[in-house]
Amino acid sequence: MFTNRPAMKKETQTQVSEKGQQMAELEKDFLLLRDAVQKDLLSDNNNNNGGAIDAEKIRRMIEQSFYQVLEEEKLLYNRDTRDQLLDWVVADIVGYGPIEPLLKDPDITEIMVNGYDEVFVEKFGIIEPTDVKFEDDAHLRRVIDRIVSPIGRRVDETSPMVDARLPNGYRVNATIPPLALDGSILTIRKFAARPFTAQDLIANTTMTIPLANFLKACVEARINLVVSGGTGSGKTTFLNMLSAFIPDKERVITIEDTAELQLRQRHVVRLEKRPPNIEGKGEITIRQLVINALRMRPDRIVVGECRGGEALDMLQAMNTGHDGSMTTVHANSPRDALRRVETMVLMAGMDLPLKAIREQVASSIELIIHMERLKDGTRRVMQVSEVQGMESDTIVMQDIFVFHQTGIRNGVVQGGLKPTGLRPRFLDKLVANSIEIADNTFEVPMI
Numbered sequence: 001m002f003t004n005r006p007a008m009k010k011e012t013q014t015q016v017s018e019k020g021q022q023m024a025e026l027e028k029d030f031l032l033l034r035d036a037v038q039k040d041l042l043s044d045n046n047n048n049n050g051g052a053i054d055a056e057k058i059r060r061m062i063e064q065s066f067y068q069v070l071e072e073e074k075l076l077y078n079r080d081t082r083d084q085l086l087d088w089v090v091a092d093i094v095g096y097g098p099i100e101p102l103l104k105d106p107d108i109t110e111i112m113v114n115g116y117d118e119v120f121v122e123k124f125g126i127i128e129p130t131d132v133k134f135e136d137d138a139h140l141r142r143v144i145d146r147i148v149s150p151i152g153r154r155v156d157e158t159s160p161m162v163d164a165r166l167p168n169g170y171r172v173n174a175t176i177p178p179l180a181l182d183g184s185i186l187t188i189r190k191f192a193a194r195p196f197t198a199q200d201l202i203a204n205t206t207m208t209i210p211l212a213n214f215l216k217a218c219v220e221a222r223i224n225l226v227v228s229g230g231t232g233s234g235k236t237t238f239l240n241m242l243s244a245f246i247p248d249k250e251r252v253i254t255i256e257d258t259a260e261l262q263l264r265q266r267h268v269v270r271l272e273k274r275p276p277n278i279e280g281k282g283e284i285t286i287r288q289l290v291i292n293a294l295r296m297r298p299d300r301i302v303v304g305e306c307r308g309g310e311a312l313d314m315l316q317a318m319n320t321g322h323d324g325s326m327t328t329v330h331a332n333s334p335r336d337a338l339r340r341v342e343t344m345v346l347m348a349g350m351d352l353p354l355k356a357i358r359e360q361v362a363s364s365i366e367l368i369i370h371m372e373r374l375k376d377g378t379r380r381v382m383q384v385s386e387v388q389g390m391e392s393d394t395i396v397m398q399d400i401f402v403f404h405q406t407g408i409r410n411g412v413v414q415g416g417l418k419p420t421g422l423r424p425r426f427l428d429k430l431v432a433n434s435i436e437i438a439d440n441t442f443e444v445p446m447i
Contacts, residue, residue: 062090097143098132099188103170109190110232115183116140122232125377137183144174144186159278163258168193171258195240195262206234206371207381208417210441211401214384215369217437219245221429222300222324224364228337229371234379235328236260236304238371242326243302250324253293255286256304269296286310287348290317303327309348311341318364334368334385338395341365355393362390366426368397374405374413381417386424398422400442418445 066086069075091100102111102121110122116134120127134140144155148164155162160179164172171189196204198212207215218225219242227235227242243263246252253269254261261270271293276283286303287310293301294317301317303310305328318325331337338361345357370383384401400422405415421444430437 059090062086062093096146097139098134099143099186102130102132103188103190111186111188111190113140113184113186115185125232125373125379140184140186141176144176144184147172148174153275154278163275165258169260169262171260191260191262195244195264196237197244198241201238201241204378206238206379210419210438211381211384211417213437214400214441215242216245217430217435218367218426219243219324220247221426221433221435223426223429224318224323224366225326226337226341226365226368227326227328227371228331228334228368229328230330230332230373233371233373235371237379238369238381239302239304239326239328246300246324250299251297252300252302253296253298254302254304255289255293257286257307258304261302261304263302269293269298287313290314293317294322298322299324301325305329306341306344308344311344312348312350312360315341315345315360315364319360331370334370334383334397334399337368337370338365338387338397358393358395359390362387362395367400367424375408376411376413378413380413386426388425398424400424419443 063086066089070082087100091097096103099111099113099119102108102119105121107123108121109125110127112120112122112127113134114120116137116139119130119132121130122128134143141155147166148155148162150167151164153162153164155174155176157176157178160176162174164174166172166188169191171191173187174185176184198207198216201207202209202212215225225242227239229235240261240263243252243254243261243265246263246265248265248267250265251267251269252263252265253271254263255271255273257273259270259272263270271289273286273289274282274284285308286306287308290301290303290310290313294313299322301314301322302325303314306314307330314325314327329337329340331340341361342354342357345352345360365387368383368385368387369381370385371379372382373379380403381401382403383399385397385399388396388398390396399420401417401419403415403417405413407414419442421442423442
């Protein structure tokens with residue numbers, strides 16, 4: 001119920017049945033202990049006249065009450081099982097209930113609760129089911145409320161959908177009935193405590209050493225970059241890695257839906273959009289933040305994701321003295337990314353001809369890095385394409401690096417990211433900034 005059970009491939013049916021019975025008894029004792037401890041805590045709080053109690057004191061009170069109930073109910077367990085029960089009780093009363101162990105597992109990158117009795121996780125890019133369950137939908141709703149309440153948000157029938165952020169930076173989305181037809185839905189995306197570096201992404205085969213050196217040179221030369229890809233393809237992680245190449249002396253402003261970027265530079269200003277309040281007022285959009293950022297003397301603007309009219313203001317920032325700005329876009333290819341940007345500019349409500357929009361796009365965006373999550377769960381850079389300008393009514397692009405898949409062996413995608421032999425036109429910017437890259441960066445490798 002609360003943790004993934006170990007594999008039982010070699011166990012007999014009798015052993016499996018006995019373990020299931022032991023687990024059921026353990027869960028029954030857990031419910032008894034939790035309810036008794038909660039009753040004690042409520043009684044103590046009433047005696048405390050509702051005064052504020054810090055988290056550490058609550059934990060000590062839970063532990064004291066827990067051992068007292070164990071003694072009263074004559075429940076005998078070995079130390080490991082007793083500690084496990086205590087962790088469950090603490091997690092359910094002041095933590096995040098059954099999903100607490102999943103949040104602590106460093107290999108899990110996403111937790112997907114599809115109703116109180118069905119929880120999936122993503123491990124190493126692969127989605128798999130778990131044995132974790134909540135007691136009922138009311139139990140799940142209590143955990144959701146515990147997540148969103150500390151940041152002043154609420155989830156109820158009048159506001160059945162919410163985006164929030166845990167104190168450790170994890171991104172949370174909760175959707176409840178009537179929008180969710182089969183019960184409350186909770187999705188938590190975890191982020192590494194330490195941001196991935198270029199060396200990490202090279203080791204993970206996300207990119208190659210020549211590409212890393214090329215992108216580092218592009219960032220230092222203030223080339224305008226867009227990272228494109230689908231959901232879960234690693235766009236934000238890659239954008240965070242690129243931002244690490246920004247020199248310390250520059251003033252960087254980040255603008256996000258939910259704060260996820262972890263820039264390590266000294267001079268960073270972080271902005272996050274604000275949703276409307278219960279009365280539907282007070283909303284601050286990404287577009288408003290981008291416009292406001294232009295008045296804050298930025299050297300670069302980093303937008304976590306463009307998904308609406310803010311694309312127009314982002315393009316104007318890139319084209320009016322804020323070179324080296326970056327953003328991400330949901331798209332299926334570099335060419336598709338440009339089409340999406342065009343569509344988002346139209347969402348800004350400006351009555352602009354399509355050719356004028358394309359000219360703005362072509363003169364602002366210089367490089368697109370496209371990422372995908374492959375069948376084996378790995379996230380790879382699939383294309384790096386330069387935007388060269390306009391020819392008639394068409395934006396001209398050329399691929400600098402392309403991933404070539406050669407097959408699948410033992411469930412692992414085979415292939416590599418290779419240069420096409422074409423050299424980007426903006427190399428003169430690198431020369432002007434005294435930035436050198438290896439002569440063989442763009443050479444097609446001998447087969």
